[in-house]
Amino acid sequence: MPVQRTVKIITTQEILKDEPKVQAFHTRKWSIQVVLVGPNGQDLPATVFDKVTYKLHPTFQDPVRTFKEPPFLIEEKGWGEFDLTIVLHFQDRAGEQTILHDLHFRSSRYEVLHTVNFPTNKPGLLKILQESGSVPPAKGAGQPKTTSSVDTPSSTSTGDHKRKIEGGAGLNPKTKKKSKTFEKGSVDLEKLADNLQKLGEDDLLGVVQMVTDNKTSEMYIKNDVEEGEFHMDLYTLPDSLLKSLWEYVKKRVEV
Numbered sequence: 001m002p003v004q005r006t007v008k009i010i011t012t013q014e015i016l017k018d019e020p021k022v023q024a025f026h027t028r029k030w031s032i033q034v035v036l037v038g039p040n041g042q043d044l045p046a047t048v049f050d051k052v053t054y055k056l057h058p059t060f061q062d063p064v065r066t067f068k069e070p071p072f073l074i075e076e077k078g079w080g081e082f083d084l085t086i087v088l089h090f091q092d093r094a095g096e097q098t099i100l101h102d103l104h105f106r107s108s109r110y111e112v113l114h115t116v117n118f119p120t121n122k123p124g125l126l127k128i129l130q131e132s133g134s135v136p137p138a139k140g141a142g143q144p145k146t147t148s149s150v151d152t153p154s155s156t157s158t159g160d161h162k163r164k165i166e167g168g169a170g171l172n173p174k175t176k177k178k179s180k181t182f183e184k185g186s187v188d189l190e191k192l193a194d195n196l197q198k199l200g201e202d203d204l205l206g207v208v209q210m211v212t213d214n215k216t217s218e219m220y221i222k223n224d225v226e227e228g229e230f231h232m233d234l235y236t237l238p239d240s241l242l243k244s245l246w247e248y249v250k251k252r253v254e255v
Contacts, residue, residue, distance in 0.1 A: 002117035003126070003135050006037035007046065009086065009112045013105050016077060025079040028105055033071035034088070037113065039133045039213075045070040048091055048118065048128050055085040081105055088116065092124035134212040136205055187242040189234045191255065196245075198253040207245065214241050 012031050019027035034052050036044040046052075052072035056063040057080070065074055086099045097116050104110075118129060120136055129135045183189065196207065208230050215221055220233035234242065249255065 002119055003129055003133075005048065005116055005118065005129070005132060007088065007099075007114045007116050008035045008037050008043065009033075009099065009101055009114065010035065010071075010109070011101075011103065011111075012109045014108060019077070022079040027077060027079050029075070029077045030103065030105075031073060031075045032086075032101070032103070033073040034086070035071055036132050044132050046072065047131070048125065049088050050091045050093075051089045053087040053089065055087070057082045057084065090118060090122075090125060091128055092122040094119050094122040094125045134209055136208075187239075187246045189242075192242070192246055192249065193234060195249045195253050195255050199249065200252075203248075203252050206248065210244060210248065211237070211241070214238075 010033050013028050014030075015026045016029050021027065032054065034046050034049070036046040036048065038044045047070060049070075049072070051066055051068045053064065053066045054074050056065065056076070060076070060078070067074065081102075081104045084101050084103055086101050087096055088099065089096045099114050101112065118125060120126065126135045196204075199207065211221060211230075211232055216238065220231075220236045222231040237245075
């Protein structure tokens, strides 16, 4: 499935009072720029695009204009309204999408939203897409490996107090038996980590989605798209998310 992002086209225009009218119409200064809409509705630089090409009305001098830096701002002046084509060129040579834009003078500023589909077979593009939301592993990377780090009390006074549990793509979980369970938010983290490895590929992607959608600054998460690995420290996850993950796992594996 492609990754979807919302692209916002922002248009502004104003009358140039010192410019003469043309056929009884005011000459206006207008601009168009392209931004990305973030997961919380905020405007983000549209770095997912390598460049943006505007195809203006043929009466303009040099009607095809290309810009290579966000916000891909074009500024012009004229007296007429028209439809123009905007071509969004994806990073990592991943293709392009064409948008038809209505340039009009009914408002001094207006915004139009478009849904853009990005392919999932370009690791470089997926890495950039992570800055604006969740993404699946790159195509061809196989089933993602998940790594959960759980801080647990050691039975001895020496050694590493952090154990790693890895699974997926033919890997067997690496575990050490503990003398007692380690809980957080009434969830047995050791049991949760063990059962995460029993999930199928689609269910693992569901876990990745749940964690990234609820990410906070206190959580340790690392999504290594190029290696097809997703790392998380369960102990840093909030209690509510741990409980949701446990309920998710219980519905899918025999615990």
